[in-house]
Amino acid sequence: MPSSLPDGEPMPEDGALPAHALDGLGRRPFGFYVHVPFCATRCGYCDFNTYTAGELGSGAGHDSWADGVRRELELAAKVLPEAPRVDTVFVGGGTPSLVGAEALGAVLAGIDEVFGLADGAEVTTEANPESTSPEFFAGLRAAGFTRVSLGMQSAASNVLAVLDRTHTPGRAAAAAAEAASAGFDHVNLDLIYGTPGETDADLRASLEAVVAAGVDHVSAYSLIVEDGTALARRVRSGELPAPDEDVLAARYEMIDDALSAAGFDWYEVSNWAARSGGEASWCRHNIGYWTGGDWWGLGPGAHSHVGGVRWWNVKHPARYNAVLAEGRSPGAGREILDESARRVERVLLEIRLVGGLSTELLDEAGLLAAARAADDGLLVAASLAAGRCVLTRRGRLLADGLVHRLLG
Numbered sequence: 397m398p399s400s401l402p403d404g405e406p407m408p409e410d411g412a413l414p415a416h417a418l419d420g421l422g423r424r425p426f427g428f429y430v431h432v433p434f435c436a437t438r439c440g441y442c443d444f445n446t447y448t449a450g451e452l453g454s455g456a457g458h459d460s461w462a463d464g465v466r467r468e469l470e471l472a473a474k475v476l477p478e479a480p481r482v483d484t485v486f487v488g489g490g491t492p493s494l495v496g497a498e499a500l501g502a503v504l505a506g507i508d509e510v511f512g513l514a515d516g517a518e519v520t521t522e523a524n525p526e527s528t529s530p531e532f533f534a535g536l537r538a539a540g541f542t543r544v545s546l547g548m549q550s551a552a553s554n555v556l557a558v559l560d561r562t563h564t565p566g567r568a569a570a571a572a573a574e575a576a577s578a579g580f581d582h583v584n585l586d587l588i589y590g591t592p593g594e595t596d597a598d599l600r601a602s603l604e605a606v607v608a609a610g611v612d613h614v615s616a617y618s619l620i621v622e623d624g625t626a627l628a629r630r631v632r633s634g635e636l637p638a639p640d641e642d643v644l645a646a647r648y649e650m651i652d653d654a655l656s657a658a659g660f661d662w663y664e665v666s667n668w669a670a671r672s673g674g675e676a677s678w679c680r681h682n683i684g685y686w687t688g689g690d691w692w693g694l695g696p697g698a699h700s701h702v703g704g705v706r707w708w709n710v711k712h713p714a715r716y717n718a719v720l721a722e723g724r725s726p727g728a729g730r731e732i733l734d735e736s737a738r739r740v741e742r743v744l745l746e747i748r749l750v751g752g753l754s755t756e757l758l759d760e761a762g763l764l765a766a767a768r769a770a771d772d773g774l775l776v777a778a779s780l781a782a783g784r785c786v787l788t789r790r791g792r793l794l795a796d797g798l799v800h801r802l803l804g
Contacts, residue, residue: 407707407727411475414732417703421476424703425684427484428507430465431695432492433713434458436527440560440626441588441619445697445711446490456713458495464713465694466506467720472692473510476702481514482507484681484691486521493523497535503694504540518542518582518680525571526563533571533578543582543679544575545615551605552598555591558636560626569609576610582677584613589647591619592636599647603654612670612677614660616651618644645793652789665748665792686745688738696726704733744799752779752786758802765801774798 435446447456473479485507487500500521507513520543521536533544548568550556556565568585575583585606589599606614619639621628630636652662660668664686669677684691693700696716699708707730710716719726733741739757746753758766766785770777774791775798785802787795 404708404729404731407725407730409724411471411725411727413475413702413705417705417732418476418478420703421478421690422480425483425680425687425689426480427486427681427684427689427691428482428511429681429691429693429698429700430485430487430492430503431693431698432487432489432495433461433696434489434494435491436494436524437560437562438626440558440630441622443622443625444490447713453714456717458499460717461495461695461713462499462502464696464717464720464726465503468694468709468726469506469510471720471725472694476692479511481512481517483514483517484684485513485517485519486681488522491524491527492521493527493532497532497539500536500541501539508540513540520545520582520679520681522547523571524563525567528571528574530574530578533575533580537579542580543584544572544580545584545586545613545679546571546575548585548602548606549588550591550594550598551602552594555594555598555602558591558593558627559588566605569605572609572611582613583609583611584615584679585609585611587614587616587651588619589616589651590639590644592631592639594647596647596650599650600654603651607654607658612673613679614655614668615666616648616668617666618648648793649789661750662792663750665787665795686749688742688745704738706731706733740803743802747785747787747799747802748792748795750786752776752784753802755780755783755785758785759804761804762802765804769798769801 431445433445433447435448438446438448485504492500504519519541521541522545524547546568549559549561551565553565572583572585587602587606621631621638631638655668659671661671662668663678667679690702691700693709695709696713697709697711699706707727709726710719710728716726743753743757755763755766766775766780769775770780773788774794776786776788779786791798
């Protein structure tokens, strides 16, 4: 029987969902996340479900991964017979670019064949700059991909070294230019700020490189030292200092100032899009996550959510492939969210968006907390008066703590 995580219940072997989860399917955004678990090397800060070649073992290569994804896609069609056409596809990892444009295109073709892509569907893949080329981007574009997200992290060589990134400082911007030349109108660059040893000058150089690259989307995340990673061991031993909260806040303000001056607007706490593109430059797939949409996660360790039911796949590629080859769901466990849990998640996620959170989701104590937050400069007072909790910039820095206040 599939095993479950401590906070979940076993997943049915056929992957069937409760009837209430299927109610309303099609009235919510629907997409696919595809997890590629392969990496050439392991970055010291990363705790994602990824494997280098030496960690995979037999039965877990690129071809068997593709076979498993196809089998899981066919399972999804049985579980969701009334599913709508697919609004968004997001291929993440890991390093999707390692499997090549042809393999990624075949996965997308399979999704289109089995479920059908909606007109104007957004199709994104992540990519590491060092494993891309003009030919790779041309192949993606020909296959139907519409958006690329590149892991830049920094333009400072000393920061890249601490993060164990293998690309050179200028490679991410060059890859963005190659993607644009291949016909991609939507290109994102990821930044990580607050790395031990990073200076204000390092971050400024990274921001200048991002702006000069001409992309229409930027994601910026503070470094989190995750337990079990090589970075955590270096911090614990005293080799590297832990990120400083005050420094992280100051760096976030630097990022927001620089991107705002360059024509970007924030639309989620960690995401900015080109003002000239409006909502067309937003990541629609992530909007689905943040607003309670439905998505099926294909691949080892991928997470899914449909109608208040969340489940997660077994992690190791060999186990994932073996379970599917036996005709069973690769789900390791699932969680059925009650109305209270779904409300908590809505508050947690929607407060991070530029449009904010409806005050209808708050109880009396939450409304009082929101009023105090507006007095403290964390929420926009005028928006609160209109029934929306919208973060100020100071509120963005303290969003997690504010959620606890709003939920009591």
